[in-house]
Amino acid sequence: MTDLPFASGEFTHAWSQATICKVPDRHQGLQEIHRVLKEGGILIFDDLVTPVKEMGEQARKYVYDRLLFEPTYSHSEYIDELSQLGLMVLESKDLREHLHKSYELLSGLAKSQYPSLSAAYDGICEAISAKELSWSFFLAEKVSDRLTWIHENQNTEEIESKYDAWARLYESDIGKSWQIMPRNAASLLKQLSPDEEIAILDAGAGSGMAGMVGEALAKLGYNNITAIDLSQEMLEIARNKQVYKALQQANLEEPLTFLEEESFDAILAIGVFTYGHASPAGLHHLLPLLKPGGIFILTVRLSNKPMQEAFTQLPWTLISQQEYMFEGAPFHIIVYRKK
Secondary structure (H helix, E strand, O other), rough: OOOOOOOOOEEEEEEOOHHHOOOOOHHHHHHHHHHHEEEEEEEEEEEEEEOOOOOOHHHHHHHHHHHHOOOOOOOHHHHHHHHHHOOEHHHHHEHHHHHHHHHHHHHHHHOOOOOOOOHHHHHHHHHHHOOOEEEEEEEEEEEOOHHHHOOOOOOHHHHHHHHHHHOOOOOOOOHHHHHHHHHHHHHHHHHOOOOOOOOEEOOOOOOOOOOOHHHHHOOOOOOOEEEEEEEEHHHHHHHHHHOOOOEEEOOOOOOOOOOOOOOEEEEEEEEOOOOOOHHHHHHHHHHEEEEEEEEEEEOOOOOOHHHHHHHHHOEEEEEEEEEEEOEEEEEEEEEEOOO
């Protein structure tokens, strides 16, 4: 596995079951799988994982020595390793309960004729209960250009899945080139509404750099900020920034009935209304949440014709518009005031 005899990009799919844990150099093995997959290729596998670092004597005896492998990645560490290699984890599942049930049944089958084997299976069950052993499933896609990949979406479910997969790397991937947008948006709001107690909605907090909009606002003194986003993983990263009063998973393509109408003094949607992301319907669902006279700040490419048409139909007044470059393309920060 660490030296596969195949050309780079030769396969559309790679499949493995309970095998990678037996490879001493797992990192190199995963690198080889990445190498032989085509761009967009799929890796599907399950494997034994190690939830905790410290092994008890029983776990060492009945699990690792008996099954001939050393402690490996935890479920979370596997996702980190795959992501760093460019294998974006679109699905994962903790199968600990299934693993425990399997060995529980094996122990029962072996008990009458093979008591020592049954005892070994019981030892494995104890290790699983103590979280010294588990089993996980992963589905990952080989992605080299994550920014292009994130904009090639067919539906909101695909967007959500991709952002969940990208969450761990998002900030390191585009942080430096992206941070000018949240900072400028926050500065514009400060000029127009300096009161630090106003109620602010960060719509698409994950797309807005997983909390960077909230951070920029907090640095200017704002402390009443609510975050919504399609991706739960992105929201968790935003939550760790500790700048939001509340966070809620939400789809802008649907009415936001869990939020009260005219309850926000300002709404910021940074990096949300772009190709493959929120449609003009999102504007129609957000605007009722804004108080009359409230500020709406968003970023958009003006080449997006459906968005331009929506701007002319909504009951708001243009205040300002700034252009800047991001990834070689012109973007605009646009500020409206609701009538």
